[in-house]
Amino acid sequence: MAQEEKKHSEALTRAMKKVGAIEIQYAKLVTKMSNKTRLKMYRKIASLMSNRFSLMDALDLLYDGASNGGRSPSEPIAIAIAAWSKSLQNGLTFAEALKGWAPARERLMLSTGDVSNLESALLNLIKVTEGTTKMVRPIVGAVAYPSFLMFMAVLILYGIGAYMVPPMQDAAPNVRWRGSAKTLVDVSDWIRTYWQVAFASLPATMLIIYATIGIWTGFIRSFFDNLPPWSLYKVFTGISWLLAMSALVKSGTPVSTSLQALRRDANPYLRERIDKTLTFVNNGDNLGQALEKTGLEFPDREIIADLKVYSELDNFEEAMDKLANEWLEDSVYMIEQKASVLNMIALLSVGGIIAWAVMGVFDMQDQITSAMG
Numbered sequence: 395m396a397q398e399e400k401k402h403s404e405a406l407t408r409a410m411k412k413v414g415a416i417e418i419q420y421a422k423l424v425t426k427m428s429n430k431t432r433l434k435m436y437r438k439i440a441s442l443m444s445n446r447f448s449l450m451d452a453l454d455l456l457y458d459g460a461s462n463g464g465r466s467p468s469e470p471i472a473i474a475i476a477a478w479s480k481s482l483q484n485g486l487t488f489a490e491a492l493k494g495w496a497p498a499r500e501r502l503m504l505s506t507g508d509v510s511n512l513e514s515a516l517l518n519l520i521k522v523t524e525g526t527t528k529m530v531r532p533i534v535g536a537v538a539y540p541s542f543l544m545f546m547a548v549l550i551l552y553g554i555g556a557y558m559v560p561p562m563q564d565a566a567p568n569v570r571w572r573g574s575a576k577t578l579v580d581v582s583d584w585i586r587t588y589w590q591v592a593f594a595s596l597p598a599t600m601l602i603i604y605a606t607i608g609i610w611t612g613f614i615r616s617f618f619d620n621l622p623p624w625s626l627y628k629v630f631t632g633i634s635w636l637l638a639m640s641a642l643v644k645s646g647t648p649v650s651t652s653l654q655a656l657r658r659d660a661n662p663y664l665r666e667r668i669d670k671t672l673t674f675v676n677n678g679d680n681l682g683q684a685l686e687k688t689g690l691e692f693p694d695r696e697i698i699a700d701l702k703v704y705s706e707l708d709n710f711e712e713a714m715d716k717l718a719n720e721w722l723e724d725s726v727y728m729i730e731q732k733a734s735v736l737n738m739i740a741l742l743s744v745g746g747i748i749a750w751a752v753m754g755v756f757d758m759q760d761q762i763t764s765a766m767g
Contacts, residue, residue: 421473425495429527431471432496433520440516449488449512453479488512498659503641511645518641525722526634532726533626536733540740541600547744548592554751555582556589559758566762575761578754608661615663616690622736626729631664632693633718633725640718644711650675667692680705697721 425431435456442452453475458464461472474495481491489505503519504512559582571579585592607627610618618624635656642652653675657668667690674684682702685692697717704713 417468418473418477421470421477422494424470425474426497429523432500433523435471435475436516436520440513440520443513443516450479450482453482499638502655502659503638515645518645521719522634522637522641525637525719526630528722528726529630529633529729532729532733533630536626536729536736537600537623539733540736541596543737543740543744544596547747548596550744550748550751551581552585552589552592554578554755555585558755560586562755562758562762566765569761569765571758571761573757574750574754575757578751578758608663611662611666619691622732626732627663628692629694629725629729632697633722635664635668636693636697636714636718636721640711640715644715649681666690694721 438456439449439452442455443449447455457472457475457479460469460475461467462469466472467476477495478488478491482488487505489501492501492504500519500523503522504515559579563579603623607624615624619628638656639652642655643649647655650672653668653672657665657672660668667688670688670690671681671684674687675681679687680702682698682700682705685698685701691698700717701714704710704717707713
């Protein structure tokens, strides 16, 4: 057995020597950025381990397939598997071997709880990652389309202000504009003068929201959590946290330890909520009671009420796992509904702007006709 391990180690060393540092860094980037690639590997490892393969044997089989029998050692996933195997041979755990190859959240979930059952930990990790991935598409749709429509509204206003209104003003330089015509003229004058501000305002606003949405904390933030896009971020963060929390608790990790573990990888927004929850948990409250006492309504008022009840049950781990999965499905539907509402509001806003501009142009024509008559 020792001889086989030595041969295996030498084979891995030769394989890694065939690839350069740039190829290794590229493989790390590809593997870390591609959830689909990592989850496929995790699923294969869990499947092989469920059929009584050891982790090392499973990685050997996967490396053979990924490298085409060793003929393509520079394939990114082959490099990744070889690096994981080498780390395991050096005495590291699988979670430690994934450092640089997978997000910290995934490594955390494999390093906390009953890691003797790696197969179960991998399946929980797959469920959590797939669950959070489901949330991304509807959230992007809820933000992207309204933003596009708002940008189009600015473009329409600029087109009217720059190409339609000025010739009409020149045709009647002495007219004192009134009503909707005056409003249209004022807006047109402003947008021609400050067009850079008009076009940059929406991207700048979106950039500021994106840069601060994960770090803005405090009482005012808790109010904005009821408004989009902050409410969408709250839902996404809440379901991600609940899924990870559920997986850790189900693996046998105490609630307080799970909270402390998730805190290490949390941004300031989530860390504030975990810290306040931990304070009450350490004082003897159950998870639901602690979340309620924070006053932040995180992750959700209804979820908090359910957790207060489930925390007192003997099968709390199973109940929490079921609650997390049910809320995931409900949240995807809820975000899609919110996206539909936001899209309708944006569409009506653009339609309203066009209608207002058309009415203003007609009003200008009427007042020009009256002045010339």
